[in-house]
Amino acid sequence: MRTDSWSASLSRFARAVTVGTGCLVCFAAGPQPLAAQKTTEFTPFIGMYFPMMDVLDERDVVAAGDRRVVKHNRAVVFGGRVGGTVTDRVLFEAVFGYASGKGEVVYTDPSNVETRTEPGASVILASPRVLLTLGRAGRAVTPYFVFGATVLAHGGEVYEDLNITDGTTDVGGLIGLSGRFKVGSTLSLRLDAEDYFYNAKFGNTSGARSDTRWQHDIVISLGVAIPF
Secondary structure (H helix, E strand, O other): OHHHHHHHHHHHHHHHHHHHHHHHHHHHHOOOOHHHOOOOEEEEEEEEEEEOOOOEEEEOOOOOOOEEEEEEOOEEEEEEEEEEEOOOOEEEEEEEEEEEEEEEEEEEOOOOOEEEEOOEEEEEEEEEEEEEEOOOOOOOEEEEEEEEEEEEEEEOHHHHOOOEEEOOEEEEEEEEEEEEEEOOOOOEEEEEEEEEEEEEOOEEOOOOEOOOEEEEEEEEEEEEEEEO
16 A cells, blocks of 8 residues: 555656646747747756666565565766756756666575676656756856656666566656856856656566565766757
């Protein structure tokens, strides 16, 4: 019951964030005063993806008393952001990222002997989000509070080897902090730290399903904001 409650709460949160960001997009598309109209930006970025939790922790997998733990290892992430100004203090952007690296599968047999493998693993991140300016806008250094919804798609050999076919795509939310650093008349550097949170639950080809596990993944990235 508790995991179902977490899943329902997270789903309601994600829907609320999605509706809220959609309303902001509609507002941004409407007529704005000339002074508030600004160019949109494209921000290619690169950074690191840090999964903080095990995605699977199963017992009695092959024999009574054994255990199997599966997780993603940290990996390089790259992608792009496209966004623009809604008001002088509110920005909206859509983000796409891709991280490819290694997973880790640790199997412990009933006699407590471990077998460790590192098959390939990948994550695709997609997110609409809102940035709220902290302090006065237009400074050389501008901080933002970030929140939004996210979709994460997991893949790679780590799931294929376990015959996992269901539950590899999850919907959740995110919060974070961002900083903009002006480096010229038009260009800026973006430094972002984000926490993606969601529930993970998987199913394999035999119909077995794992327990729901709370996840949060940290992404720290650096990009160059290019107006267009």
